[in-house]
Amino acid sequence: MPKPKSFLKQSKAKPKREQKLNTADDFQLAGVEFEEAGGKWRGDSAKSMRFFQRAIDVYDQGLQKFPRSIDLAYNKARVQLEIATHPALVGQLRCPLRDALDEALASHQYALQLDPENADALFNTSQVLTAIAELMGSDEGDDAAASEAEAVKVLREALELQSKCLSIQERGYQEFLEQERIANEQAQDINNETTAVTDLRDGSEPDGAEEDGEWVNTVEPITRDTLIDTVLAQLGTLTTLCSIMSFSPAAAPAHTFPWVEGLSMSLLEKIQTMSRDQSDRHQEIALSRANLVSALLEAGYKSGKIDVETYKRERDAAFSMAELQLEKSIEGLIANARSLLAFNSALTDVNNGDAHSQSTLRWNVLTASIANLKSASTIQGISQDDLATTHLLRGDASLYLCAMAFPPTSHPTAVNTATQNAKNAEVYYRNASKLSQDQEEKDISSLKSAVAQYLQAYSQGQTHGDLSNILNASPRGQGWAISQLEDMIAENLVPQSLLL
Structure with missing residues (x-):
């Protein structure tokens, strides 16, 4: 769950007393406390949901008095996204899932009206849209085709928001690097800072630090990991889009596949550059890449854009990357098995080639899938x-x-x-x-x-x-x-x- 726009409380302990909700900060604090309580009760989904709902109610009450508060609007929207997407909480919803997602979307859109350049709100809005699209894509009713076509449009909107979010984050990251450079230069020129630093280490505090009830907004710096998270979300959205195109090729206009392919390659190159010195993210990135490549290949094969040999070769290569550490990864082995099952289904759906060789390939693909799943089930800690x-x-x-x-x-x-x-x-x-x-x-x-x-x-x-x-x-x-x-x-x- 994305972190709330929270407050840092002074370390001085204070007795609990009934909260008076007079300012936007008061509503903010009360909402965050309900959220924290909801998090502590994760094991009891019903109780957890009640606390999260109270947080939403408090944020909503605050917005009635302070409709221009971006913090209240953002937190309300974010908690609504949480309860509509967390597996343990979805079952506790008091309304249909689509209604809950629509409410979350409306709240995010309101937050963006207050602050159109809020990267967190842009990112979370894209997550709501992706969840809505996945729900549309799973529609098996009489209007399934129309739902899938609408899902493609929704996913493209999500990708646009993610792209805008990334641009804002990249600018923020460059500003952070520049500020860090200036601070380092200044530190080298000032020698008398040692005394001040020593005083702070001894526990002295600036005047006013003990002021009762003082709260400050915290702004987390944009880091390389922040950028990587956003690109990974984009890759995930593209994977969902490819899955819908595979299931229903007519759902997307003819030019969609080349556009998706081009954007995917661009993002994969970007994240490779971003993560060059982030070895702790390499496995996660490799898995995201493999899932996207698999979905792209399936869509390409079903639409007649690639042959079975290309499908097999590139699929196998995607799941053979050393960074994936497949033999030790439960998530990777399960993903590879799913990809192999999708390959089998694509071979069944599309008659392109000699029937005997196709059936032999299908047999090998299915037995490989079972082998991957068996390996995953034996990994300690599953x-x-x-x-x-x-x-x-x-x-x-x-x-x-x-x-x-x-x-x-x-x-x-x-x-x-x-x-x-x-x-x-x-x-x-x-x-x-x-x-x-x-x-x-x-x-x-x-x-x-x-x-x-x-x-x-x-x-x-x-x-x-x-x-x-x-x-x-x-x-x-x-x-x-x-x-x-x-x-x-x-x-x-x-x-x-x-x-x-």
Whole structure:
């Protein structure tokens, strides 16, 4: 969560007393205290949400009295972004997610009216827009195509704000470097500073430092890390844009892909220069680059702009960079597995080449995905959420292998191992259901486990078309179960003949 525009309190301890909210600073302090309480109660999402909501209410009350206060406007908007995007808090929202994001967007736009050059507000506004676009991109209703086209426009707006934010930060960083240079030159010319420094070290303070209730605004300096964070956000937004273009090529105008490609290369060159002496950021940057390259390649392949050989070669190269330290990175191994699964899906969706060689490549890609996930699951310290993800994705990869046993692919090795692959998928999905802390993901994993169990018998010709047990067992009802099955068939996780 981005840091609030906060205050530094004097170290002198004071007894707690009821706060009187008379000034903008009073409202600011009260809001920050509620935020801090919300942060302390992260383990109790309901209680945490109540504190964050109180912070929003206090900032809102302050804005009623002080509508021109940028600090109050910024903090209100930022907390609204937090509760609409933090996984632990989203489930506690009292309104639909889209409504919460729209409220956060309106608050950020108000903050930018007060201070159009506020880099933090620009950055956070772009984050809200990206979250809205991701929600639009996941729309599977009758207006899905229109939602995806709108999502592309929203992401372009987010990128424009991020670009403006970066320009402001770069100017601020140059000013910081210049001030630092001048200060260093002055320090060299002044020799009598030693006495003053010694006095300060002895604990003396300037007059007025003990004044009761004194508060000061803090302004964090713009550093190289600040610039890197903004470029990484831009790369993330571009990755989301490429993902939507891959899923729905018609959602973006024809000139969008070359524009995205050019901007991506420019940003990758920029961040490489920025991070040359920032070795602690190299792994993070390499992962962001690999994810973007993978999404770009998928979009390019599906739109016919590159061939399968280029896709494979450049994808493999992106995830083979030494800075990624793939064999030690849980996040990197999972990302590589996802990229390989996306490669498999792209090969399935686009018939470009010899069917036999394509099926062999798909088999190799899927087994490599499973190997990456297995490696990730054995790394010490893996979180429960990540472990659940490895099992869920291994289930998907195993089910893809099983589906390759049926027409039109009928891959020989897949035919011989169909039952075993279905059994593996059942176990992985069952484990994912037990480990997942998200109820919807639990239910999806349970349904997929039941489908995998059904496919074990189906692959041996022991059952045909009777899915009633699967549908009746779904805790969300038959309609939801049928929709999930249709999605699995559309994604080629199960053979088309399953519902015939």
